[in-house]
Amino acid sequence: MASLTDQPERMSLAAYWELLMNLTRREIKGRYSQSFFGAGWAVAQPLATMGVFTLVFARLGQMPSDGAPYPLFAYAALVPWFFFSNSVASGTMSLITYRNIVTKTYFPREIVPLAQIGSRLVDLAAASGLYVLLMIYYRVGLGPWGALVPVFLLLLVLFTVGVALATSAMNVFYRDVNPVVQIGLQLWLYLTPVAYPLSVVPDQYRLFFLLNPLTGVVEGLRAVLVFGREPEWAVVGISSALIAAIFVGALVLFKRTDKYFADVI
Amino acid sequence: MSIAIQLENVSKRYRAGRSRTVVDLVASSLNDLRGKSATVHSANRGTVDATIHALRDVSFEVPTGAGLGIIGRNGAGKTTLLKLISRVTWPTSGKVRVAGRAVSLIELGAGFHPELTGRENVYLGAGLFGLTRTDIDRQFDAIVEFADVARLIDTPMKRYSSGLYARLGFSVAMHSRPDIVLVDEVLAVGDAAFRRRAMEALRQLIEQGKTVLFISHDMWNVRRLCSQILWMEDGRVRASGPAGEIAERYMSEVNVEALSANATALQSHRGGTGEVRFASVELHRADGAAAGIFAPGDTVLVRAAYRAGVSVERPVFQVAVVDVDTGIVVSTASTAAGDVPAVIQGDGVIECRLERIPLRPRQYVLRLSITDPFQLASYDVVTAGPRFAVSGQGTGVDSLADEQDGLVSIPFQFTHHDGDRA
Numbered sequence: 001m002a003s004l005t006d007q008p009e010r011m012s013l014a015a016y017w018e019l020l021m022n023l024t025r026r027e028i029k030g031r032y033s034q035s036f037f038g039a040g041w042a043v044a045q046p047l048a049t050m051g052v053f054t055l056v057f058a059r060l061g062q063m064p065s066d067g068a069p070y071p072l073f074a075y076a077a078l079v080p081w082f083f084f085s086n087s088v089a090s091g092t093m094s095l096i097t098y099r100n101i102v103t104k105t106y107f108p109r110e111i112v113p114l115a116q117i118g119s120r121l122v123d124l125a126a127a128s129g130l131y132v133l134l135m136i137y138y139r140v141g142l143g144p145w146g147a148l149v150p151v152f153l154l155l156l157v158l159f160t161v162g163v164a165l166a167t168s169a170m171n172v173f174y175r176d177v178n179p180v181v182q183i184g185l186q187l188w189l190y191l192t193p194v195a196y197p198l199s200v201v202p203d204q205y206r207l208f209f210l211l212n213p214l215t216g217v218v219e220g221l222r223a224v225l226v227f228g229r230e231p232e233w234a235v236v237g238i239s240s241a242l243i244a245a246i247f248v249g250a251l252v253l254f255k256r257t258d259k260y261f262a263d264v265i
Numbered sequence: 266m267s268i269a270i271q272l273e274n275v276s277k278r279y280r281a282g283r284s285r286t287v288v289d290l291v292a293s294s295l296n297d298l299r300g301k302s303a304t305v306h307s308a309n310r311g312t313v314d315a316t317i318h319a320l321r322d323v324s325f326e327v328p329t330g331a332g333l334g335i336i337g338r339n340g341a342g343k344t345t346l347l348k349l350i351s352r353v354t355w356p357t358s359g360k361v362r363v364a365g366r367a368v369s370l371i372e373l374g375a376g377f378h379p380e381l382t383g384r385e386n387v388y389l390g391a392g393l394f395g396l397t398r399t400d401i402d403r404q405f406d407a408i409v410e411f412a413d414v415a416r417l418i419d420t421p422m423k424r425y426s427s428g429l430y431a432r433l434g435f436s437v438a439m440h441s442r443p444d445i446v447l448v449d450e451v452l453a454v455g456d457a458a459f460r461r462r463a464m465e466a467l468r469q470l471i472e473q474g475k476t477v478l479f480i481s482h483d484m485w486n487v488r489r490l491c492s493q494i495l496w497m498e499d500g501r502v503r504a505s506g507p508a509g510e511i512a513e514r515y516m517s518e519v520n521v522e523a524l525s526a527n528a529t530a531l532q533s534h535r536g537g538t539g540e541v542r543f544a545s546v547e548l549h550r551a552d553g554a555a556a557g558i559f560a561p562g563d564t565v566l567v568r569a570a571y572r573a574g575v576s577v578e579r580p581v582f583q584v585a586v587v588d589v590d591t592g593i594v595v596s597t598a599s600t601a602a603g604d605v606p607a608v609i610q611g612d613g614v615i616e617c618r619l620e621r622i623p624l625r626p627r628q629y630v631l632r633l634s635i636t637d638p639f640q641l642a643s644y645d646v647v648t649a650g651p652r653f654a655v656s657g658q659g660t661g662v663d664s665l666a667d668e669q670d671g672l673v674s675i676p677f678q679f680t681h682h683d684g685d686r687a
Binding site for chain 1: 268271279280348351352353354355360361362363364365366367369371372375376378380381385388389392393394395396397398444
């Protein structure tokens with residue numbers, strides 16, 4: 001017989017992982033069931049945006065892409081961007097959406113926003129598949145620096161988790177967080193070097209761009225993936241430090257406040 | 266004896282209503298500027314800084330393997346207790362200590378997703394209770410069998426009926442190897458057969474040494490499952506002790522209140538054509554004293570005043586005792602010669618004497634009607650008339666067992682004979 005304790009029962013790692021996987025699956029199925037095109041929508045979003053960006057920025061705006069084909073250049077950044085943006089957008093609302101189980105059963109709360117991110121990882125994988133086809137079409141090979149791709153994806157996921165944990169927890173207490181996040185994400189796309197390279201940013205604005213952790217992720221990913229060259233380590237370093245700080249801060253915030261979720265949701 | 270649940274000076278406060286928004290702030294400051302009191306506004310909107318004390322300084326212990334019933338009015342803090350024990354929420358002050366896994370059945374199938382099949386939802390739902398895939402694999406057949414959903418297990422749950430939904434939810438919770446099961450009124454859904462099986466399953470859990478906390482307004486079920494009762498009132502423990510004794514005290518208090526509220530009031534649930542109407546109905550004991558609570562075997566005197574707007578020939582008065590859950594227990598009619606005058610007009614009083622009611626302890630309502638001589642058309646029907654209760658005081662109902670199920674009691678005697686069928 002277990003002894004009396006005032007702490008919640010610890011979930012085994014296996015059970016934790018499986019619950020996360022199950023909720024992720026539930027998310028994916030819920031999103032794509034009864035949809036004819038299914039997971040194809042995960043590809044359509046960055047693909048269509050790539051088309052518009054190519055027209056507006058490359059054709060009309062003569063935006064340089066440092067020698068790479070502009071569509072490939074844009075797509076390589078749009079895929080991680082939409083992963084981040086969609087994860088944070090649905091992650092922010094996730095605890096509200098799941099209020100039914102949050103107020104009725106105990107389980108580690110962070111699994112709810114994490115499942116949102118998990119489901120968007122599937123979208124990311126599908127969209128990456130198309131990237132491979134684009135590489136073949138534009139005859140762009142993957143150099144040895146391509147080995148760093150997983151590192152940047154890890155940074156991307158860590159940052160996404162950090163932001164989503166923080167916004168989802170805050171949104172439980174103040175619903176104003178959600179509209180701020182949704183508007184912020186729209187502006188954030190243009191303040192991140194997605195449609196343009198960091199190299200076109202004038203020096204006096206450069207510091208502002210470097211304070212955006214996604215700058216290092218997107219620029220680094222594009223360097224090793226599209227250009228097959230060494231990333232700018234200074235930029236990557238600044239972003240990594242920011243991501244680590246945000247991740248830890250968000251985790252602490254989430255675990256400090258999650259006791260009160262059921263009371264205020 | 267080990268302790269499964271221990272609460273020590275637990276209090277829980279909530280901020281009432283929704284939190285303040287910018288609009289509220291602007292509105293209230295505008296009101297302040299105009300010199301209006303902000304409380305008017307907040308009362309209208311039902312908000313602003315009101316604190317609800319859901320629990321105040323609650324302490325109790327539940328021994329391992331006990332069945333504890335939790336009773337009390339709505340808002341007494343019963344559900345908050347369960348939420349604290351299941352860690353869904355945390356106390357504002359005090360300690361909640363629990364030994365082992367507590368599984369809460371506050372809402373059955375809360376974690377299910379309608380787009381997923383029954384099978385997928387079993388894994389999802391059991392996962393919420395902390396089970397791993399291998400655990401669930403092992404239990405899967407038992408879960409499906411108990412819920413009796415084998416035929417639909419690969420169908421999306423949006424095609425399930427609500428009863429089926431609840432059944433699968435209950436089954437998943439039962440099979441998640443709980444040490445403590447918290448049940449909150451959930452058995453109200455589902456059909457009678459399932460309710461019986463669910464009660465049986467809970468009883469078996471107690472027999473296996475698990476601890477069950479059971480919230481219900483149905484004293485009957487509480488007493489069948491639980492040996493002890495905790496009576497909550499206004500966030501405090503009003504009383505706790507042996508189930509029979511506490512349930513009895515609770516029922517008589519609730520009954521007295523319910524009865525004093527509508528002793529002579531006739532509900533608006535009126536039918537009939539209206540030539541004659543009941544004006545009031547009173548219940549009395551055999552000695553004539555007004556009463557609302559009777560003991561089994563008491564005589565009940567129903568005295569009803571009526572007013573006939575026109576002259577009515579050979580009316581029949583009916584008085585029926587109705588059990589809220591199951592329907593009419595007994596029905597009477599004034600059809601014997603001399604019961605009622607051949608013609609009535611104006612005001613009058615009719616009395617019906619129910620001799621030595623053989624009713625088991627429960628709450629009943631009266632249904633009164635006035636009909637034509639053939640009891641076909643009604644002049645007046647009061648479908649939910651005055652309530653009265655039969656209380657078990659002094660009848661030894663503490664040992665409620667299955668053979669005492671039902672609404673009426675009749676004298677009975679068993680005799681045993683040896684040998685072949687006679």
